[in-house]
Amino acid sequence: xxxVEQDPGPFNVPEGATVAFNCTYSNSASQSFFWYRQDxxxxxxxxxxxxxxxxxxxxxxxxxxxxSQYISLLIRDSxxxxxATYLCVVRNAGNMLTFGGGTRLMVKP
Amino acid sequence: xxxxxxxxxxxxTETGTPVTLRCHQTENHRYMYWYRxxxxxxxxxxxxxxxxxxTDKGEVSDGYSVSRSKTEDFLLTLESATSSxxxxxxxxxxxxxxxxxxxxxxxxxxxxxxx
Numbered sequence: 001x002x003x004v005e006q007d008p009g010p011f012n013v014p015e016g017a018t019v020a021f022n023c024t025y026s027n028s029a030s031q032s033f034f035w036y037r038q039d040x041x042x043x044x045x046x047x048x049x050x051x052x053x054x055x056x057x058x059x060x061x062x063x064x065x066x067x068s069q070y071i072s073l074l075i076r077d078s079x080x081x082x083x084a085t086y087l088c089v090v091r092n093a094g095n096m097l098t099f100g101g102g103t104r105l106m107v108k109p
Numbered sequence: 110x111x112x113x114x115x116x117x118x119x120x121x122t123e124t125g126t127p128v129t130l131r132c133h134q135t136e137n138h139r140y141m142y143w144y145r146x147x148x149x150x151x152x153x154x155x156x157x158x159x160x161x162x163x164t165d166k167g168e169v170s171d172g173y174s175v176s177r178s179k180t181e182d183f184l185l186t187l188e189s190a191t192s193s194x195x196x197x198x199x200x201x202x203x204x205x206x207x208x209x210x211x212x213x214x215x216x217x218x219x220x221x222x223x224x
């Protein structure tokens with residue numbers, strides 16, 4: 001079983017739609033959680049950290065469920081520019097990051 | 110954007126040849142990392158450094174070595190390249206923050222093809 005698992009997609013949605021991604025992690029000792037965004041043939045960039053109480057940044061909402069060991073990302077009012085691969089990332093006790101394989105989102109006009 | 114450059118950006122080489130990839134940062138960050146990214150595997154850590162001359166192995170270190178003689182440079186060497194090392198290689202940097210290590214910033218990547 002992979003340490004961080006994501007549905008690879010692609011998720012094809014129309015502009016303006018709401019879309020949600022989930023990610024599960026296997027290490028219950030994981031300490032911190034993040035969503036990164038990666039555009040085609042580009043480097044990953046931090047989208048947002050995920051806090052236990054849930055957090056929101058504009059159209060993006062991230063939530064953490066430690067009991068069930070999953071993380072979610074909700075995107076409201078999707079834009080064409082949201083098309084990318086979204087990486088779920090977990091930091092373990094050794095301060096190393098483990099990346100999920102990514103979920104590809106394609107927003108259509 | 111964080112000041113991280115990687116060179117070369119693209120390289121095609123033959124099996125059995127040595128290859129060195131360079132990561133250069135202008136941020137004076139303590140931590141530097143080398144990852145490889147392959148379809149179906151996501152990003153996997155090869156080696157990392159927590160200071161000048163201080164390095165350690167990551168998840169997929171076999172066939173790779175690293176060196177860090179200066180804060181700003183982190184070199185990744187494939188002593189004898191194999192076709193299984195065809196991949197996209199990313200360098201990343203981060204710095205200590207209260208409570209741990211902060212965000213990782215990634216370089217633009219190097220596309221390596223081993224024929």
